[in-house]
Every structure is written in structure tokens, then in C-alpha cells.
Amino acid sequence: MKGSKLKYWKVILAVFLSFIMVACTLGYKNDGDEVTWNTWNEGSGYNSYQMDADPETFKELNDDYACDNTHAFFKGDVIEGADGPSFRVIKHPYAADNTHIYLSGRLIDKAEPTTFKVHSDYFAEDANDFYWNGSALNVRDKATFQLLGNARMWGTAWAKDRYNAYYLPGGIITDIDYKTFHPVRKKYFGNSEVYAADKYRVFFKEEVVPGADPKTFKEIDYHTGQDKNRVYDGATPTQIRNYDRLRKIGNYMYSDGKYIYDSRFNVLPDADARTFKSISNCWYKDKNNVWWDTHLLPEANPRKFTPVTNYSFWSGKKERLGEDFNYGKDERNVFFQDSIISEADVDSFEIINFPDGDSWTVFDRNRIYQGTDSPQLQKYLEEKYGDSEIKKGFKFLRKF
Numbered sequence: 001m002k003g004s005k006l007k008y009w010k011v012i013l014a015v016f017l018s019f020i021m022v023a024c025t026l027g028y029k030n031d032g033d034e035v036t037w038n039t040w041n042e043g044s045g046y047n048s049y050q051m052d053a054d055p056e057t058f059k060e061l062n063d064d065y066a067c068d069n070t071h072a073f074f075k076g077d078v079i080e081g082a083d084g085p086s087f088r089v090i091k092h093p094y095a096a097d098n099t100h101i102y103l104s105g106r107l108i109d110k111a112e113p114t115t116f117k118v119h120s121d122y123f124a125e126d127a128n129d130f131y132w133n134g135s136a137l138n139v140r141d142k143a144t145f146q147l148l149g150n151a152r153m154w155g156t157a158w159a160k161d162r163y164n165a166y167y168l169p170g171g172i173i174t175d176i177d178y179k180t181f182h183p184v185r186k187k188y189f190g191n192s193e194v195y196a197a198d199k200y201r202v203f204f205k206e207e208v209v210p211g212a213d214p215k216t217f218k219e220i221d222y223h224t225g226q227d228k229n230r231v232y233d234g235a236t237p238t239q240i241r242n243y244d245r246l247r248k249i250g251n252y253m254y255s256d257g258k259y260i261y262d263s264r265f266n267v268l269p270d271a272d273a274r275t276f277k278s279i280s281n282c283w284y285k286d287k288n289n290v291w292w293d294t295h296l297l298p299e300a301n302p303r304k305f306t307p308v309t310n311y312s313f314w315s316g317k318k319e320r321l322g323e324d325f326n327y328g329k330d331e332r333n334v335f336f337q338d339s340i341i342s343e344a345d346v347d348s349f350e351i352i353n354f355p356d357g358d359s360w361t362v363f364d365r366n367r368i369y370q371g372t373d374s375p376q377l378q379k380y381l382e383e384k385y386g387d388s389e390i391k392k393g394f395k396f397l398r399k400f
Contacts, residue, residue, distance in 0.1 A: 028060045028076070035068075037076025051076055061089045064105070072097065074105025081107065091118040101126075103134035110136060123151040130159070135169035148183055149193075157193040158183045165196060171206030184225070185218045194234075195219045202227075204235035211237055231265060238265040250278025252293065262294045270296065280307045280323040282337075292328070295338035304330040310360070312353040313376060324351055327362065334364075341369065352380070367391035 026038040035053035072082035083097040101111035115127035149156030177198035202212035225232040231240040260271035290300035307323035334344035361371035
């Protein structure tokens with residue numbers, strides 16, 4: 001069964017939908033009197049700020065790094081503790097001075113400059129240790145160390161020496177069988193590579209997966225494993241015997257025809273398997289109830305409930321972008337996730353991205369619930385309702 005149990009994609013997709021402004025870096029400028037760092041983006045236009053740099057000794061080393069006789073800089077900001085006169089780029093994105101190594105402006109703690117070698121953007125070493133994305137792996141035996149994957153791929157997750165396995169960049173598993181330790185087979189390319197095994201045990205990151213069979217274990221979905229006996233949610237054995245017999249419903253639910261299961265393979269109480277369906281994104285319903293994720297909305301009417309539609313004026317006209325992850329309504333109430341917004345007017349409740357506002361604005365004709373007021377919002381209200389009076393500053397926000 002294809003698909004991916006990517007629960008965290010809720011957050012990522014929400015950010016993606018709201019991220020319209022595309023940034024473009026212009027970089028360093030030295031006119032002899034002052035040094036500036038300059039950027040441009042579609043939202044705020046051209047931006048420039050003066051750096052604490054000496055124009056006479058300033059040197060631009062590449063698009064990101066620079067130095068003068070006192071400081072080193074990364075994208076215009078001073079790199080604390082760096083020695084400007086000895087500062088140099090090793091190989092992008094790595095730089096060094098006489099005593100420190102930096103990755104994208106961040107200090108790599110304890111890295112030794114005189115023996116430091118860059119193998120890729122992610123993988124490096126010095127005489128004492130190996131480093132993945134700037135973090136020391138604390139390798140016990142460098143001579144037998146192996147990176148179990150491509151050094152140029154950020155998704156590479158495992159390494160080993162004759163004593164330990166390493167879940168990159170920070171997890172250590174002791175007392176492995178060195179010869180047989182390996183990342184487990186992934187069913188799909190997009191799986192997470194969080195599982196590994198030797199001939200004795202299966203591991204989820206640095207945890208042992210209790211009871212898992214190394215010979216038959218494979219990653220079948222995001223953070224989901226299967227062996228000959230059962231399905232595993234991360235390192236936790238579940239009641240599900242065969243993942244392929246489940247039917248995926250939306251992004252985060254499953255059905256075996258008798259029960260509805262959530263993304264952790266727990267039975268969803270009160271759900272009717274025959275009529276249960278995904279409405280959109282995080283919203284689900286059956287003939288009796290509505291859910292936001294696994295949270296029941298007992299007051300919601302499933303026959304009338306819909307997610308609120310998102311619109312945007314960024315093209316110059318009102319365009320439909322899709323259905324919202326968090327706001328929904330029926331004929332009586334507006335909901336934020338599983339809570340009723342008691343003040344909201346159902347008929348006029350909207351979510352619109354106004355170019356001159358604070359990104360997404362959530363409002364009805366009486367008040368703003370999220371975002372800020374803007375001239376375009378006032379114009380929109382006046383044209384639609386004949387007035388532009390709206391209470392400002394009311395917030396209805398809850399952490400996910």
C-alpha cells in the first residue's frame with residue numbers, strides 16, 4: 001500500500017502554503033566607506049544593513065563568508081570567537097581560522113583545523129573523530145569506521161565501527177554485530193531510513209525494537225516497520241498483523257473494514273468503519289461524527305460540516321487555494337481544530353492571504369481572529385458588506 005504516514009507534514013505543508021515570498025541574496029557590498037549585507041525579497045523588497053566591518057581590510061571570501069582584520073562574517077553576521085586575519089574558506093560551506101572550524105557559520109565544537117578534511121557538505125573528519133553535518137559522532141574506532149550510505153546525501157542515517165553503530169548525527173548503539181549490521185530495506189524510496197539491524201536485533205534510531213525479527217523486518221512506511229509477525233510504530237509493537245491489509249484513509253488514518261485506526265495504529269473510538277472518510281487534510285467524518293485529526297468534535301454536524309476554504313489576492317484577484325488544515329464550520333459553529341470559536345459569524349467567516357497584510361488573515365465581518373488588519377481587508381469588507389468596521393486584534397490561536 002502506497003502512501004506515507006507523514007504526520008509532521010501537517011506543519012510543513014501549512015508553512016509551505018503560507019510561504020509566498022521568495023528570497024534572493026545580493027550579498028556583500030564595500031563602497032570604501034562602509035560594508036553592508038544586502039538582500040531582496042518579493043515581500044519587503046531591497047534590504048541593507050551596515051556591518052561592523054573595516055572597509056580597508058574587508059575581504060569577501062565567497063557569497064557567504066567574509067573577514068577583516070578583526071572579525072569573520074557569515075551572511076553579514078559576525079562569527080563569534082573567530083580570528084579575522086587567519087579566517088579562510090576550506091571548502092564551501094566549511095571555513096576555518098587557526099583554532100576553529102565552522103559549518104555554515106556554526107562552530108564545530110572540538111574540530112581540529114590542522115587535520116580537518118572535508119568529504120562532502122555533510123561528512124568530514126579530523127585526526128580524532130568523524131563529523132556529520134557539523135556534529136561529532138564520537139567514533140570509538142576510526143580505523144574500522146564505515147559510513148553506511150552516500151556521504152553526499154543528507155538522508156544517510158547510519159554508520160558503524162567494530163564496536164558501535166551510529167544513528168546520525170548523535171545516537172550510539174553499543175555491542176553490535178559488526179559484520180551483519182546494516183540499514184534495513186526500505187519499501188519505498190521516500191521512507192525515512194530510521195531502522196537498522198544486525199543478526200540479533202532490530203533498531204529504531206538508537207532504540208531496540210522489542211521482539212522484532214531481523215531476517216524479515218523492513219521499513220514499509222514513514223517510521224513504520226513490519227516483520228513476519230506484526231507492524232511496528234517506531235520501536236513500539238502494534239496490534240496490526242499485516243500492514244498491506246489496511247486501507248489508507250486520507251493522510252493519517254487506516255481501516256481494516258472493522259475498525260478505524262489512527263497514525264499510531266490505535267483504534268479510533270466511536271468511528272463507523274463503513275462510512276468513515278477523509279474530508280480534507282486533517283478533517284474526517286462518518287455518518288455520526290466529525291474529527292480534527294483524532295479529536296472528536298461532538299457539536300459538529302457531519303451532514304453540513306466543511307473545512308474553511310483558503311483564498312489569496314496575491315495574483316490581483318481572489319483565487320481559491322484549497323481547504324484549511326485547522327478551521328472548519330457547519331451551519332451553526334466555526335471550529336478551530338476541535339474547539340468552537342464562540343464569537344465567530346459562520347456566514348462571513350473567511351481565510352484570505354492579503355499581500356499587504358500579515359500573511360494569512362482569519363476574519364469575519366465583525367472581527368479578526370488571526371493576522372492583522374490591512375487596507376485591502378478593509379476594502380474587501382466595504383465592497384462585500386457596505387462597511388469596513390471590524391474589531392481589531394482579537395486572537396484565537398492554539399499551539400499544535
